[in-house]
Amino acid sequence: MSNEPEQEYDDALIALLETIWGEGFLSPGGPEEVDLVLRGCDLRDKRVLDIGCGCGGIDLLLVEKYGASEVIAIDIESRVIERARExxxxxGLGDRIAFQRIEPGPLAFDDASFDVVFSKDAIIHIPDKVALAGDVFRILQPGGLFAASDWLRGPGEPSEEMNTYLELEGLDFGMADAKTYRSALEQAGFVDIALTDRNAWYRGVAKEEVARMSGPLYDRLVEIQGSEFADHEIHVWEAMIAVLEKGELRPTHLRARKPVD
Ligand SMILES: C[S@@+](CC[C@H](N)C(=O)[O-])C[C@H]1O[C@@H](n2cnc3c(N)ncnc32)[C@H](O)[C@@H]1O
Structure with missing residues (x-):
């Protein structure tokens, strides 16, 4: 029997996010943001793991644009994996990307089996950052690179606005602050750790997104699942912008290297 959890990223949410962020993308910024996450990394002929691949738009880039020889792309939800495979x-890239549905928990890959571990805005769903960082360290080759983006929270207790946003969003988030991420990476043994805050960038972009959702994209959002759905999602975006403005929601790029023995 499958232990698959309820699909958080169901057809309606996938259609909504692809409408806003582009085909195959379930996070903001498109190829330009992926370029920044991977700035200076050479993926040619590398074996790459993508944690939380969603609908796989980024995995297509990893092989087509960055030249990775093989991408193993994992996600806990079957609907997004089906869409990614499509x-x-x-x-024509089906043989260079293996999309796998996995169970949440420890990563079932051999030690030192990847050159690069990538992730975009998915680790937010994995509450135990220490266990995740330890696992990523274990499966990387010595000298291997962890390059990711994720949605972090500011330090301290969440404000009322943050709780409102999280409730409206309704996704299973396990957010942590920058100190927690850095310490998890240090504890795992990573070096050259760098965190780059993207709050200012996304604050601007999210305002453009909500303007498009209320304007040119509105009819498409209604087509996905009716006007109540469209209005709710606009409300979610407004709540998200409020916590971006307060600095409590902090999209961040993460970089770390496993030392050579
Ligand atoms: C915001 S989406 C980002 C998807 C993709 N990386 C992108 O940028 O388009 C987050 C993804 O993480 C997946 N996810 C949630 N928990 C996970 C876990 N424990 N392991 C792997 N993926 C997970 C979700 O199913 C979802 O597809």
Whole structure:
């Protein structure tokens, strides 16, 4: 029997996010943001793991644009994996990307089996950052690179606005602050740790997104699941912008290297 959790990223949410962020993308910024996460990294002929691949738009880039020889792309939800497989096979890339549905928990890969571990805005769903960092360290080759983006929270107790946003968003988030991420990476043994805050960038972009949602994209959002759905999602975006403005929601790029023995 499958232990698959309820699909948080169901057809309606996938359609909404792809409408705002582009085909195959379930997080903001598109290829330009992926460029920044991977700035200066050479992925040519590398074996890459993508944690929380969603609909796989980024995995297509990892092979097509960055030249990775093999991408193992994992996610806990089957609907997004199906969509990712559809998109990859339509582009003829099915044999270079293995999309796998996994159970949440420890990563079932061999020690030192990847050159690069990538993730975009998915670790937010994994509450135990220490266990995750330890696992990523274990499966990387010596000298291997962890390059990711994630949604962090500011330090201290969440404000009323933050609790309102999290409740409206309704996704299973296990957020942590920058100190927690840095310490998890240090504890795991990583070096050259760098965190780059993207709050200012996304604060601007999210305002443009909500303007598009209320304007040119509105009819498409209604088409996905009716006007109540469209209005609710606009409300979620407004609540998100409030916590971006307060500095409590902090999209951040993460970089770390496993030392050579
Ligand atoms: C915001 S989406 C980002 C997807 C993709 N990285 C992108 O940027 O388009 C987060 C993804 O993380 C997945 N996810 C949640 N918990 C996970 C876990 N424990 N392991 C792997 N993926 C997970 C979700 O199912 C979802 O597809």
């Amino acid at each position: 998109l990859a096979s339509a582009r």
